[in-house]
Amino acid sequence: MNASNIVLYEAEYQRLKSILVKTQRELGIDLILLIDRDGHQIASEGPAQDIDLTALSSLAAANLAATDGLARLVGEPEFSILYHQGKHRNIHISDVSRRYCLVLVFDEKVSLGLVRLRVKHTTAYLEEVFKLFARKTETKKNAAVPSNSPSPFDFTDEDIDKLFGR
């Protein structure tokens, strides 16, 4: 497997999800979303069903990447937090381990100070989980795919052809 690919398994997902659930409940926010830096969704929690998560993921990742570019231009290693304030809803975007990104959406009833503080803690918990699983994958090097899940990669050329045949 390409070292830079991100692989998400059930056990890891459950740990990440429970951290998001806890954060969402404690803050009473509309949405908390964990994505990778390329804009792929990993997990989310919250009642904001009206938001297109795929689009949000892509735009948040691009936004963070652009902000990183801005930071380098002025000689900063990074601006690790982005905050956009709206009339009714606010968005808080922050880095996790330089590889992931956390997005929070909340209304004016939620205090920004509280959000900032909680995001620090949540980020630390998430980083722990990512570290733990990175170590696990390393020790299992050649067993990256757990035996109970079928590999999606033993597909044939015909399988690929069929993709477009629908």
Next chain:
Amino acid sequence: MTFINYVAREINCKLVYYGPGLGGKTTNLQHIYQITNPENKGKMISLATETERTLFFDFLPIDLGQIRGFSMRFHLYTVPGQVFYDASRKLILKGVDGVVFVADSQEERLDANLESLSNLNLNLKEQGFDLNKIPYVLQLNKRDLPNALPAERLKKLLLVKGEPVYEAVAPKGVGVLETLKAAARQVLVELRKSA
């Protein structure tokens, strides 16, 4: 970089449409959007200027279907073509799985094609990729225009490594799906190799 999600049973790949400004990258995505069933596509996002020129990128998430119970999701991006948007182009190339180069066949755009191609090579290197190794497809677009150079001539000048080449008329959809299919195929074959 590919994101393999065993929980949602999805494989997520990133495909970038590169090429000179006004070559037809956005039009390629628009056509793909039009012909894809609603349940297999997300919202198309265009970050464009008032005059509809791509400012940062276009984004279109599509689901190509299932293989072995996994949904093959491709995130399609375009880059802004104009020379001065180089910083934006670099950002979009981060974590890319495959590239489609949309060349403008018109004679007067030859230099712009060559410049964009060498810019792609440089920017990929900067992100740690090698144009000679990454999944890559060449599209010769605007074949319908009278000032289009012969395809053979363009191939001689623009081919990098014997990559698949497709002649296209993007607004009519000619060659658009074929190009996407060839790029997706290469990405998946590469993924299988590395798995």
